[in-house]
Amino acid sequence: xxxIKNLTASINGTPVLKGIDLEIKxxxxxxxxxxxxxxxxxxxxxxxxxxAYEVTGGVVLFEGQDLFGLEADARARAxxxxxxxxxxxxxxxxxxxxxxxxxxxxxxxxxxxxxxPLEFDxxxxxxxxxxxxxxxxxxxxxxxxxxxGEKKRNEILQMAVLEPKLAILDELDSGLDIDALRVLGEAVxxxxxxDRALLIITHFPRILETLRPQFVHVLSGGRILKRGGPELAVxxxxxxxxxxxxxxxAGRGV
Amino acid sequence: xxxxxxxxxxxxxKYGFVTDxxxxxxxxxxxxxxxxxxxxxxxxxxxxxxxxxxxxxxWLTLAVPTWAKVHYPTPDFQKIVYYSAPRxxxxxxxxxDEVDPExxxxxEKLGVPLHEQEALAGVAVDVVFDSVSVTTTYREKLKAVxxxxxSFSEAVKEHPDLVRKYLGSVVPYSDNFYAALNSAxxxxxxxxFIPKGVACPMDLSTYFRINNKExxxxxxxxxxxxxxxxxxxxEGCTAPQFDTNQLHAAVVELVALDxxxxxxxxxQNWYAGDKxxxxxxxxxxxxxxxCKGKASRISWTQVETGSAITWKYPSCVLLGDExxxxxxxxxxxxxxxxxxxxxKMVHIGRNTRSTIISKGISAGESSNSYRGLVKVQPKAxxxxxxxxxxxxLIGHTCSASTFPTLEVENRSARVEHExxxxxxxxxxxxxxxxxxxxxxxxxxxxxxxxxxDVFRELPMEFAVEATxxxxxxxEGSVG
Numbered sequence: 152x153x154x155i156k157n158l159t160a161s162i163n164g165t166p167v168l169k170g171i172d173l174e175i176k177x178x179x180x181x182x183x184x185x186x187x188x189x190x191x192x193x194x195x196x197x198x199x200x201x202x203a204y205e206v207t208g209g210v211v212l213f214e215g216q217d218l219f220g221l222e223a224d225a226r227a228r229a230x231x232x233x234x235x236x237x238x239x240x241x242x243x244x245x246x247x248x249x250x251x252x253x254x255x256x257x258x259x260x261x262x263x264x265x266x267x268p269l270e271f272d273x274x275x276x277x278x279x280x281x282x283x284x285x286x287x288x289x290x291x292x293x294x295x296x297x298x299x300g301e302k303k304r305n306e307i308l309q310m311a312v313l314e315p316k317l318a319i320l321d322e323l324d325s326g327l328d329i330d331a332l333r334v335l336g337e338a339v340x341x342x343x344x345x346d347r348a349l350l351i352i353t354h355f356p357r358i359l360e361t362l363r364p365q366f367v368h369v370l371s372g373g374r375i376l377k378r379g380g381p382e383l384a385v386x387x388x389x390x391x392x393x394x395x396x397x398x399x400x401a402g403r404g405v
Numbered sequence: 406x407x408x409x410x411x412x413x414x415x416x417x418x419k420y421g422f423v424t425d426x427x428x429x430x431x432x433x434x435x436x437x438x439x440x441x442x443x444x445x446x447x448x449x450x451x452x453x454x455x456x457x458x459x460x461x462x463x464w465l466t467l468a469v470p471t472w473a474k475v476h477y478p479t480p481d482f483q484k485i486v487y488y489s490a491p492r493x494x495x496x497x498x499x500x501x502d503e504v505d506p507e508x509x510x511x512x513e514k515l516g517v518p519l520h521e522q523e524a525l526a527g528v529a530v531d532v533v534f535d536s537v538s539v540t541t542t543y544r545e546k547l548k549a550v551x552x553x554x555x556s557f558s559e560a561v562k563e564h565p566d567l568v569r570k571y572l573g574s575v576v577p578y579s580d581n582f583y584a585a586l587n588s589a590x591x592x593x594x595x596x597x598f599i600p601k602g603v604a605c606p607m608d609l610s611t612y613f614r615i616n617n618k619e620x621x622x623x624x625x626x627x628x629x630x631x632x633x634x635x636x637x638x639x640e641g642c643t644a645p646q647f648d649t650n651q652l653h654a655a656v657v658e659l660v661a662l663d664x665x666x667x668x669x670x671x672x673q674n675w676y677a678g679d680k681x682x683x684x685x686x687x688x689x690x691x692x693x694x695x696c697k698g699k700a701s702r703i704s705w706t707q708v709e710t711g712s713a714i715t716w717k718y719p720s721c722v723l724l725g726d727e728x729x730x731x732x733x734x735x736x737x738x739x740x741x742x743x744x745x746x747x748x749k750m751v752h753i754g755r756n757t758r759s760t761i762i763s764k765g766i767s768a769g770e771s772s773n774s775y776r777g778l779v780k781v782q783p784k785a786x787x788x789x790x791x792x793x794x795x796x797x798l799i800g801h802t803c804s805a806s807t808f809p810t811l812e813v814e815n816r817s818a819r820v821e822h823e824x825x826x827x828x829x830x831x832x833x834x835x836x837x838x839x840x841x842x843x844x845x846x847x848x849x850x851x852x853x854x855x856x857x858d859v860f861r862e863l864p865m866e867f868a869v870e871a872t873x874x875x876x877x878x879x880e881g882s883v884g
């Protein structure tokens with residue numbers, strides 16, 4: 152589904168990704184872990200086309216298509232989604248209107264019927280149950296005045312509405328209490344299908360107890376230093392990141 | 406007074422022409438003679454000529470105002486032609502095929518019906534299209550309830566007492582430089598009179614006004630609502646308006662008596678000049694409403710998108726106890742446009758209330774300023790004001806400024822002011838794009854959300870058009 156080969160990227164001329172290789176197949180759940188400032192979030196943002204970053208090298212194919220040949224909005228309609236760590240607030244734009252426009256843009260691109268406001272109302276009521284969101288949040292301005300947890304809930308709601316092929320979730324657990332984390336983790340699990348994939352970006356392994364990735368990659372200094380299975384996440388939980396960095400500096404990295 | 410300007414205005418009119426009452430126009434320039442000519446040409450009563458002359462003499466003592474945050478070369482007032490018989494303002498085209506494709510594209514995007522497109526673009530229309538009969542029906546319906554809605558010149562002829570009573574009662578000829586100029590030389594405009602207890606059965610629109618073909622560069626509007634009367638007046642058009650006159654100096658006066666309510670909505674889309682700032686209208690307007698009666702209400706809603714320079718402060722004088730003044734504004738500037746706009750709320754009566762909601766959007770290399778005054782006079786016991794001024798910047802080369810002034814001379818007054826500045830930054834736009842929404846639609850949605858508090862004050866149809874207009878004006882500004 153996603154194939155990243157020797158990806159390099161910079162921000163304001165400073166290299167932040169220094170050669171990333173990653174293969175994600177349908178049905179797989181991958182986790183990118185690493186200390187703060189390692190480039191984890193950058194990888195996600197580069198993939199979805201954040202304008203602050205410049206891709207300086209490498210090839211990324213998404214469903215066989217050159218990802219960087221597509222504008223950010225076209226990538227989204229092709230099935231790439233990112234749940235942001237800090238979703239932005241947009242005063243005056245109703246959450247429901249935003250969700251409907253996003254849904255209809257995707258429906259239009261896929262040749263499906265667009266939903267009018269009444270039809271969408273029925274559709275969205277199903278979806279908000281999945282993330283246990285109160286209905287009043289639909290009428291509020293997009294993320295405006297939402298708590299950290301409510302913003303994350305809204306991100307997963309958007310994921311539920313758009314049903315992406317590949318969802319990149321950046322620090323889903325930050326700002327969430329343990330109950331909300333469980334609810335959202337389970338919602339994400341329910342959205343998983345054999346033809347979809349997940350890329351979880353996280354600093355803390357806690358979220359991985361619910362989302363259970365098969366592949367764990369440790370990223371630091373813009374490079375992937377170590378790869379493993381779920382057991383690597385457990386080891387990181389127990390030992391932190393320092394040992395991985397030490398291993399890498401001793402030249403035994405992947 | 407500006408020395409150069411004084412030089413121009415104080416010199417004798419060197420062409421020394423002899424006024425020919427049969428002529429269709431006068432030579433450029435302004436003098437008492439020209440004013441007498443205009444007045445005679447229009448068959449005006451003596452008192453109106455006197456009003457004009459007093460205004461003119463006062464104007465000679467005034468200097469061009471320079472306090473606004475706008476920059477432009479001082480117009481040469483002796484080069485303006487102050488009277489000419491009605492003539493087509495735009496080139497006439499034989500068919501829509503000859504019209505500038507850019508203009509046609511704009512019409513299509515705005516969804517202007519074809520026959521209106523033809524009229525607006527200046528296509529010679531042979532068929533007497535529906536609006537003529539619409540206008541007649543409209544007039545009869547209004548007449549039945551005693552409403553007067555006609556051109557200013559017509560009002561001077563048919564309702565001289567009403568005009569004389571209210572003309573200059575809100576904006577005196579001595580008010581400011583451009584108001585004085587307008588008072589001296591205005592050629593036409595609108596007159597509305599809603600008698601006691603009558604709620605106007607429909608929105609009055611300049612589009613349907615008789616003799617609307619020449620709105621002219623010195624337009625004069627007077628709206629009077631008697632006790633308990635109410636009216637909603639719509640000015641302007643979302644379709645782009647071209648005009649060969651660069652300087653426009655209109656005066657609008659509103660008078661609301663006891664419990665009367667006047668709602669005045671404007672969508673202004675005069676030609677703004679090209680992307681490099683060449684051409685474009687200078688729009689210097691004086692708009693003021695007098696809440697003269699107890700519990701009267703005047704509400705200004707404006708969507709300003711056009712003109713090279715906008716200098717405009719629709720204001721309310723809250724004289725009657727418990728009267729209410731409101732100002733809802735969206736001002737959008739792009740490219741090299743400059744706007745200095747806002748309002749004045751003058752609280753004189755007891756328990757008067759005012760609300761100011763101003764939304765400024767700047768893009769390109771434009772400059773957009775909010776300038777407001779809230780004044781609470783000593784006797785305005787219990788006065789309240791709420792002001793909110795929000796600015797939105799698009800890109801890195803535009804500017805937004807806010808100049809709020811509060812003068813409170815009564816201790817019981819409550820005045821609140823809130824202001825924000827935000828950017829449609831890459832981050833906001835990117836968020837929409839990441840959800841599959843293309844940049845243009847994202848901007849439209851964000852701007853619409855930003856302006857929501859103002860748009861909901863507009864009549865439904867106007868609000869829909871205004872939304873489209875803003876998106877159109879911002880096309881290509883981001884990303």
